[in-house]
Amino acid sequence: MTADLTTDVLVVGAGPAGSMTAKWAAKHGAKVLMIEKRQEIGSPVRCGEGMSKAWLSDVGITPGRWINLEVEGARIYSPSEKVFEINEKHAGNEVGYVVERDEFDKQLAIDAANAGVDVVLKTAATSVLKENGRVVGVKAKRFGEPFEIRATVTIAADGFESQVGRWAGISTNIAMRDMDTCLQYRMTNVDCDVRYCDFFLGKVAPGGYVWVFPKGEGLANVGIGVQVSQVKAMADARNYLDRWIEHHPGYAKGKKIDMVGGGVSISAPLKQTVGDGIMLVGDAARMIDPLTGGGIANGCIAGKICGEVAAEAVHAGTPTKEFFQKYEVGWRAVLEEKLYRNWLAKEKLVQLSDETFDKVIDALQGVRLEKLSVHNILKAVNEKYPEVTKEFEAFL
Amino acid sequence: MPSKKHLHIESSGQLCIYCGACVGICPLNCIYLDETRITFDEKVCTRCEVCVKACPVGAIEIG
Ligand SMILES: Cc1cc2nc3c(=O)[nH]c(=O)nc-3n(C[C@H](O)[C@H](O)[C@H](O)COP(=O)(O)OP(=O)(O)OC[C@H]3O[C@@H](n4cnc5c(N)ncnc54)[C@H](O)[C@@H]3O)c2cc1C
Ligand code: SF4
Ligand code: SF4
Numbered sequence: 001m002t003a004d005l006t007t008d009v010l011v012v013g014a015g016p017a018g019s020m021t022a023k024w025a026a027k028h029g030a031k032v033l034m035i036e037k038r039q040e041i042g043s044p045v046r047c048g049e050g051m052s053k054a055w056l057s058d059v060g061i062t063p064g065r066w067i068n069l070e071v072e073g074a075r076i077y078s079p080s081e082k083v084f085e086i087n088e089k090h091a092g093n094e095v096g097y098v099v100e101r102d103e104f105d106k107q108l109a110i111d112a113a114n115a116g117v118d119v120v121l122k123t124a125a126t127s128v129l130k131e132n133g134r135v136v137g138v139k140a141k142r143f144g145e146p147f148e149i150r151a152t153v154t155i156a157a158d159g160f161e162s163q164v165g166r167w168a169g170i171s172t173n174i175a176m177r178d179m180d181t182c183l184q185y186r187m188t189n190v191d192c193d194v195r196y197c198d199f200f201l202g203k204v205a206p207g208g209y210v211w212v213f214p215k216g217e218g219l220a221n222v223g224i225g226v227q228v229s230q231v232k233a234m235a236d237a238r239n240y241l242d243r244w245i246e247h248h249p250g251y252a253k254g255k256k257i258d259m260v261g262g263g264v265s266i267s268a269p270l271k272q273t274v275g276d277g278i279m280l281v282g283d284a285a286r287m288i289d290p291l292t293g294g295g296i297a298n299g300c301i302a303g304k305i306c307g308e309v310a311a312e313a314v315h316a317g318t319p320t321k322e323f324f325q326k327y328e329v330g331w332r333a334v335l336e337e338k339l340y341r342n343w344l345a346k347e348k349l350v351q352l353s354d355e356t357f358d359k360v361i362d363a364l365q366g367v368r369l370e371k372l373s374v375h376n377i378l379k380a381v382n383e384k385y386p387e388v389t390k391e392f393e394a395f396l
Numbered sequence: 397m398p399s400k401k402h403l404h405i406e407s408s409g410q411l412c413i414y415c416g417a418c419v420g421i422c423p424l425n426c427i428y429l430d431e432t433r434i435t436f437d438e439k440v441c442t443r444c445e446v447c448v449k450a451c452p453v454g455a456i457e458i459g
Contacts, residue, residue: 038431046415124430160420161429176446179421183452228421228450235454261415261452 002147007033007118008314009307010137010151012125012164014041017282017299017306018157019108020059024307025153026115030314033149034109034117035140037124042105046262047296048184048221050197050213053096055297059304061111066103069216070096072195078361079202079354098197098213098221108300128154128167128278134319135168135277153310153319156280157303160263165280170272172286177229177350178267180208180293183237184223186258191250192220200244202357206230207350208293210244212251222251225264225293227350237261266290268343269336274324281306287335291342291349291374298339302331345374348391359385401443404457407434411455418447418456 011022014036022034049068056063073087113119125138129148137150156164162172192198192214200210207227214220224241233239245251265286273280281287282299289298309327313319352360363384364377382389405427406412412434419427426440427447448456 126428159416161416162420163425163428166425173423174421176421176449179417179450181417181450181452182415226452228446231449233454234448234457235452236449237452238454259413261413261417263415263417263420263450265420 002142002145004148004150005033006150007031008151009033009153009155009310010035010149011117011155011157012138013157013159013282013284014038014105014109014119014121015157015159015282015299016105016108016296017159017284017287017303018155019105019112020300020303021155021157021281021307021310022117023060023108023112023115024304025310025314026112026117026307028308028311030153030311032112032117033120033151034112035120035123035125035149037122039122040102041109041119041121042102044258044260045101046260047101048211048213048223048293049099049101049215050211051097051099051294051296055301059300061108061300064103064107066100066107068098068100069194069214071098071197071214074197074199076361077198077200078358079204080358081200082358082361082365084361084364085196098215104296125158125164128164130168133276135275138164152277152314152317154278155306155310156278156284157282157299159283160265162280162284162286165273165275165278165284168275168278170270170275170278170280172270172280172284174265174267174286175229177207177227178265178290179228180225180264180266181228181231181237181261182208182223182225182264182293183241183259183261184211184221185241185245185256186215187220187222187245187251187254187256189218190220190222190254192218201361202354204244205240210241218254220254222254227266230350264288264293264295266293266343266346269332269339272328273331274321274328276321277319279306279310279324279327281331287331287339289339289342290346298335301334305330305334341374345392351391356388359388363388400441401458403436403438403441403443404459405434405436406455406457411453413453413455415452417450417452421450422447 208225288295426437
């Protein structure tokens with residue numbers, strides 16, 4: 001039998017958001033236990049492995065062997081494959097590294113462990129424990145054996161599946177138009193350019209895009225996200241991706257060496273991410289950027305705030321929804337405005353025809369943007385195709 | 397009461413890649429993924445077919 005456990009802070013899920021939360025709670029003096037249902041943190045890798053880099057030092061992450069390569073920029077391809085290049089000079093923090101995501105996740109877990117966090121693998125939360133309406137831990141299974149973990153503060157960092165919060169009664173449900181279904185192959189022997197992360201827009205990936213993130217030496221992550229509401233038939237994500245590859249000789253000649261999938265939320269921020277005894281963080285709190293689909297940075301940024309507030313609540317003996325407003329307000333102050341704007345932009349973009357996408361990218365040919373933002377892009381497009389930007393007036 | 401349609405998740409590994417996409421979008425939160433085992437609550441499921449669309453590889457069938 002597995003003995004029941006008691007801790008100050010229980011973190012469910014050892015992804016980037018969980019490890020960051022755990023680390024910062026421990027650094028602020030809380031006793032922290034982090035459980036992970038997989039047997040190996042970070043594996044299998046369900047990620048394109050692209051991330052920006054400017055935020056890393058703010059949350060105390062130092063460069064390590066998890067960096068695969070540094071790119072110079074990103075290239076956005078319109079349906080007729082006109083290219084808009086975003087380079088480091090004007091995108092600044094938006095471009096950065098292609099990483100080894102398994103190494104990255106492991107490094108963050110190691111940092112957490114070194115800060116005093118106990119990490120337990122092969123342990124899955126199966127429901128939450130509630131007393132007088134307050135979450136006081138979870139029921140879990142370890143190597144198939146049920147047991148209980150009691151905690152002053154429970155953190156739902158269980159990723160896209162986002163079940164712990166829902167078991168606690170916090171709605172994290174998303175509509176079909178607010179999710180992309182994703183599939184990715186790691187391919188070898190492809191003609192990609194190691195200087196760029198590439199994005200292909202339009203009907204090749206309805207409501208999403210095809211990405212090619214280089215891994216060096218002819219290796220690349222080639223993936224797709226398709227908006228679930230635009231899925232017509234079973235396995236559409238795979239069918240679209242296979243079709244794209246078929247039509248690109250530089251990739252059609254490549255060989256697939258692994259395949260991963262997953263869900264990405266492209267929703268507006270949730271109304272509520274805290275409850276009595278519980279806080280949600282990362283993908284579990286639907287913090288992915290709805291325009292780019294990137295979620296690593298936001299999960300880590302919110303994780304630091306979440307961990308600090310969790311420790312404070314433990315010291316003060318007030319793990320209440322009211323106290324957790326500090327986290328609710330804190331993460332929103334940093335992330336909410338951009339999440340919301342990008343969600344609005346996404347809502348528009350998914351309606352654009354291939355012709356319009358072509359015009360947008362065409363209008364950006366040769367334009368030098370000082371800083372990459374939806375606003376600046378629209379200004380540039382407005383000069384050449386004012387009719388295109390009409391729909392986007394709210395952003396101008 | 398009319399009997400519910402049949403929902404089948406091909407979870408032996410022939411199709412399912414254990415990605416969790418269906419879990420996160422199921423509006424009733426009735427699918428559960430354990431590394432390489434996927435189950436759903438027959439009684440709770442309303443056969444809304446959202447998971448069928450969300451699955452990137454077509455491992456879920458309703459009929
Ligand atoms: C195909 C794909 C490509 C992507 N590409 C990128 C990209 O290039 N760049 C980017 O920034 N983002 C990308 N994302 C998004 C990114 O992967 C997520 O935003 C990121 O992983 C979020 O981190 P997290 O810690 O919130 O969740 P996760 O990394 O998902 O971690 C959650 C952890 O919780 C565990 N868990 C779940 N349920 C339980 C339970 N009941 N009990 C115990 N443990 C549990 C899981 O096993 C997992 O380890 C991609 C997503 C997908 C699906
Ligand atoms: S059919 Fe609907 S309710 Fe049933 S498992 Fe799929 S998403 Fe959930
Ligand atoms: S979405 Fe499909 S492949 Fe992914 S876990 Fe569910 S059934 Fe398996």
